[in-house]
Amino acid sequence: MPRIRVLVVDDEPDFLKLIKRRLSKRNVDVDVAASGEEALHFLEEARVDVVILDVRMPGMSGIETLKEIRKRFREVEVIMLTGHGSMQSGIEGMNLGAYDYILKPFSIDDLLTRIRAAREHAGLRRERRENA
Template sequence: MQDWNVILVDDEEEFVSTLAERLRLRGIPVRVTTDGEEALRMMETDPPQVVVLDVLMPGLGGLEVLKRIQADYPEVKVILLTGQGSTWDGIQGMRMGVFDYLMKPLNIDDLIGKIREAVGGG
């Protein structure tokens, strides 16, 4: 089991729960939420090292959640998930200072690689 602290945020429940199960099978403990506000509440009690964050979500959108994370938890690394055909959201996120971005659908090995880099595992 990795000693990592990761939160996955995506409003597509089936997507995020299945992804979490796959990460846990690989020994990566993750917490999951489908809601941006809930993600911020989870961070209050136990700030993670990495947040994997979907851009397009109803309610509090990914970029708004990103701004709040950067304001309150500047040490937390954010990996954006974008489902758009273009990389515009990802580039926008990079300009805003995210650690990196990935396009959906994901390659799980790419995601794990990014998380490893973000927690400083090289």
């Protein structure tokens, strides 16, 4: 099975470096974007399996970005990242089509489990559509 390709979207550069390093050590191909706009541009150019999307970002919020991803890139699964005070945003994201949400801080192993499940879900959905 090919390696999982993930796009992590967050406006905190240190967090992006850390998550990229930790997921890469676990055989995940990781790309990063610092904004919703940057993420959408990246998705136009490259295929990813899963987007890890922070809810709170300046400019285009994670929720706004999620809405655009659902409209334009239906094959991609999205896992919302939420801080302590924004669990409601994670639930809102699920209602808008996110596959899952995870609260910060989180364990890398928990995130990896969710990433793998999201990719598997996307594959099953693709198979059903192709066989319909």
